[in-house]
Amino acid sequence: MTLWERAQLAITLLAIDPQRLGGLVVRARAGAAQAEMLAAVQSLDIPKVKLQHHMTVEVLNGDIDLTASLAGRQLVTRKSIFDCAPSLLVLPMAERSAPQFSARICQALEAGLGHSLIALDEGVEEGDGLPAALTDRLAFHVTLDDLALQDLSSIAFPxxxxxxxxxxxxxxxxxxxxxxxxxxxxxxxxxxxxxxxxxxxxxxxxxxxxxxxxxxxxxxxxxxxxxxxxx
Structure with missing residues (x-):
C-alpha cells in the first residue's frame, strides 16, 4: 500500500466513525497533496467548523452577551464555537497551536459532542508539531511531504x-x-x-x-x- 493509499484509507475510516476515531493529522506543507486532502474533507457530508489560532477565549468557551442581557433584562449568553451539531473541526497550521488552545480542543473532543479534528501540520522542522495530548486523541497521522504530483489521485468515498x-x-x-x-x-x-x-x-x-x-x-x-x- 502506497503512502497516498494509506492517507485515503485513513480519511475514509474517519468518515465512517469520526467520533470514536477522533481525527487525523495531515503533515504536509501547502501544495498538491494538502489540497487533495482538503478537497476530500470538503466533499464529506459532515458539517465543518474552521478553527483559527487567533480565536478568543470568549469564542472558544462562550460568554455573556452584555448588550442583549441589558436590552432584555435577563442573562443572555453566546455559545461556544463547539456548541454545534457534530462537526469536523479543521485546524490550519496546527503546529502553531498554543497549549491552552490545544487543551480546549481536547476538551471539545472529549465532551461527547461528536466532533472530530483534521489538523493540518505544516511544520518544517523535526521538532514542530502538535502537543502530544492532542495527537494522542487522534487515531491517524499521515505525512505527505515526500509525495510527487504523479503519486496523487482524487479521493472518492465509497x-x-x-x-x-x-x-x-x-x-x-x-x-x-x-x-x-x-x-x-x-x-x-x-x-x-x-x-x-x-x-x-x-x-x-x-x-x-x-x-x-x-x-x-x-x-x-x-x-x-x-x-x-x-x-
Missing part, C-alpha cells in the same frame, strides 16, 4: 459510506484480536492507553467498510498500520 456508518458500532471485535493489539502496543513501547482502543475502533471501521460483521486479522493489520507507526 457509495456504501452511510451503510458502513450504520453498521460500524455493531461490528464484533473478538477479544483475542484486541489482546493482540494491546500486546503489540506494549512490545513497541507505546504507553498510551488510547492507542489500542483506537486500533479497535479503526479495525471495526475497516470491517464495516468491507461489509464484514466481525473484525478479522486483515482488519486488525490495516488498523495497526494506520494507528501505531507515528506513536
Amino acid at each position: 457509495s456504501s459510506l452511510n451503510d458502513s456508518r450504520a453498521a460500524v458500532r455493531d461490528v464484533i471485535l473478538p477479544a483475542d484480536l484486541m489482546t493482540q493489539a494491546v500486546t503489540l502496543a506494549a512490545s513497541l513501547g507505546i504507553s498510551s492507553l488510547r492507542a489500542p482502543l483506537l486500533v479497535g475502533y479503526a479495525a471495526q471501521a475497516h470491517a464495516a467498510l468491507h461489509d464484514r460483521y466481525q473484525v478479522t486479522e486483515e482488519d486488525l493489520k490495516a488498523a495497526v498500520m494506520l494507528v501505531y507507526p507515528h506513536r
Whole structure:
C-alpha cells in the first residue's frame, strides 16, 4: 500500500466513525497533496467548523452577551464555537497551536459532542508539531511531504459510506484480536492507553467498510498500520 493509499484509507475510516476515531493529522506543507486532502474533507457530508489560532477565549468557551442581557433584562449568553451539531473541526497550521488552545480542543473532543479534528501540520522542522495530548486523541497521522504530483489521485468515498456508518458500532471485535493489539502496543513501547482502543475502533471501521460483521486479522493489520507507526 502506497503512502497516498494509506492517507485515503485513513480519511475514509474517519468518515465512517469520526467520533470514536477522533481525527487525523495531515503533515504536509501547502501544495498538491494538502489540497487533495482538503478537497476530500470538503466533499464529506459532515458539517465543518474552521478553527483559527487567533480565536478568543470568549469564542472558544462562550460568554455573556452584555448588550442583549441589558436590552432584555435577563442573562443572555453566546455559545461556544463547539456548541454545534457534530462537526469536523479543521485546524490550519496546527503546529502553531498554543497549549491552552490545544487543551480546549481536547476538551471539545472529549465532551461527547461528536466532533472530530483534521489538523493540518505544516511544520518544517523535526521538532514542530502538535502537543502530544492532542495527537494522542487522534487515531491517524499521515505525512505527505515526500509525495510527487504523479503519486496523487482524487479521493472518492465509497457509495456504501452511510451503510458502513450504520453498521460500524455493531461490528464484533473478538477479544483475542484486541489482546493482540494491546500486546503489540506494549512490545513497541507505546504507553498510551488510547492507542489500542483506537486500533479497535479503526479495525471495526475497516470491517464495516468491507461489509464484514466481525473484525478479522486483515482488519486488525490495516488498523495497526494506520494507528501505531507515528506513536
